[in-house]
Amino acid sequence: MLTVAVLISGTGSNLRALLEAARHPDFRARVVVVGADREADGLAHAEEFGIPRFTVPWHQHESREAWGEELGRQLAVWNADLVVLSGLMRLLPAGLVAALSPRLINTHPAYLPEFPGAHGVRDALAAGVTETGASVIVVDDGVDTGPILAQERVPILDGDTEHTLHERIKPVERRLLIDVVQRIATGELSLTSAP
Numbered sequence: 001m002l003t004v005a006v007l008i009s010g011t012g013s014n015l016r017a018l019l020e021a022a023r024h025p026d027f028r029a030r031v032v033v034v035g036a037d038r039e040a041d042g043l044a045h046a047e048e049f050g051i052p053r054f055t056v057p058w059h060q061h062e063s064r065e066a067w068g069e070e071l072g073r074q075l076a077v078w079n080a081d082l083v084v085l086s087g088l089m090r091l092l093p094a095g096l097v098a099a100l101s102p103r104l105i106n107t108h109p110a111y112l113p114e115f116p117g118a119h120g121v122r123d124a125l126a127a128g129v130t131e132t133g134a135s136v137i138v139v140d141d142g143v144d145t146g147p148i149l150a151q152e153r154v155p156i157l158d159g160d161t162e163h164t165l166h167e168r169i170k171p172v173e174r175r176l177l178i179d180v181v182q183r184i185a186t187g188e189l190s191l192t193s194a195p
């Protein structure tokens with residue numbers, strides 16, 4: 001059974017998808033802990049599913065490195081096989097990325113390498129393109145630059161707002177994430193030899 005730690009900052013819809021997937025006997029991964037950089041709404045999903053959770057509040061640390069060290073200590077308690085960033089709106093410090101990689105993946109609401117960074121949905125809308133996408137990648141020390149594990153195109157429709165487009169992307173993101181985690185759990189996808 002693959003143990004998974006999930007890190008969030010927001011509503012945790014991707015986290016919930018993993019928690020619900022784990023209810024199925026053929027899903028070979030289990031979320032063992034949920035962490036957040038704030039009192040994120042998504043922590044309520046962990047509470048509902050009886051999953052341990054912790055917060056490492058960003059503003060209680062004087063630097064990204066100090067925050068990352070505490071986050072690393074919290075994660076080390078659980079020593080999950082895989083760490084999933086899903087809506088964590090913080091860049092991990094290089095030292096933590098190095099300590100966790102390559103068993104560290106991230107979901108992103110764009111068709112990378114298009115529109116990396118914290119505003120991928122907004123940037124795709126502003127670019128006036130007719131499609132964007134969702135991606136799951138291995139985290140490296142860049143911003144959404146790591147090896148792509150899965151991605152799928154999502155159309156941009158006339159009249160889309162950042163919200164309507166993001167809500168169209170998220171279900172695709174969730175499906176890709178569940179599939180990638182399952183493939184890692186079954187050994188079909190090896191992170192050490194990520195494409």
Ligand code: GRF
Nearest residue numbers: 010011012013014087107108
């Ligand atoms: C997701 O689209 C994620 O890729 C992005 O922020 C969103 C978080 O959504 N970084 P949620 O918190 O999982 O609902």
